[in-house]
Amino acid sequence: MALWQCDLRVSWRSQLFSLAVHGILILLILLTPWSSAAWGIWLLLLTLVVFQAIRSQRRISARHGEISLLEQDRLLWRKREWQIKQPVWMIDCGILLSLKRERDNRGWRRFLGSKRLKLWLASDSMSKEEWRHLRQILLISKNNGIKDRHHPL
CATH class of the missing domain: 2.30.29 (PH-domain like)
Incomplete structure (x- = not known):
C-alpha cells in the first residue's frame, strides 16, 4: 500500500536555476582576462561547462513520471x-x-x-x-x- x-512533472524552477548557474559560469569564463597562451584551458573550461549544462537539463527533464x-x-x-x-x-x-x-x-x-x-x-x-x-x-x-x-x- x-x-x-x-x-x-518536469520542474521549471530547477531548469531555470540550472540555466542561471551554468550561464553565470560561462559568463565568468568568457569575461575573465586570459593570456593568449591559455586559450586551450579557456576552450576546455568553456566546453566542459556547456556540456555540463546540457547534461543537467537532460537529467532534470528525465525526472518525471x-x-x-x-x-x-x-x-x-x-x-x-x-x-x-x-x-x-x-x-x-x-x-x-x-x-x-x-x-x-x-x-x-x-x-x-x-x-x-x-x-x-x-x-x-x-x-x-x-x-x-x-x-x-x-x-x-x-x-x-x-x-x-x-x-x-
Whole structure:
C-alpha cells in the first residue's frame, strides 16, 4: 500500500536555476582576462561547462513520471523499488532523497544502471496538495525517527 503517490512533472524552477548557474559560469569564463597562451584551458573550461549544462537539463527533464512512497522507507520509481538510505533533506522548495536500489533478480540487467540515486523532488513538480502531503509524511517519519536512531527518515 502506498502512503503517497504522485505523477511528477518536469520542474521549471530547477531548469531555470540550472540555466542561471551554468550561464553565470560561462559568463565568468568568457569575461575573465586570459593570456593568449591559455586559450586551450579557456576552450576546455568553456566546453566542459556547456556540456555540463546540457547534461543537467537532460537529467532534470528525465525526472518525471509515476512515483510512490511505500511503507518501511521504500520508494517505487520507474518500476523499481528503492530504499531511502540517508536522512531526508527538506527545504521549502524541494526534498532530496538518497536512494539505494532494492535487489534486482533479473540476471545481467542488475549490473546495468546505478544502484544509488540522489532524487530531487521539487515543489513545482507536483500539485500543492501532493507536496503538502509528502512533506507531512516525511516530517512525521523524521520526528518518529528521533526515538529510533536506525530510522533513515
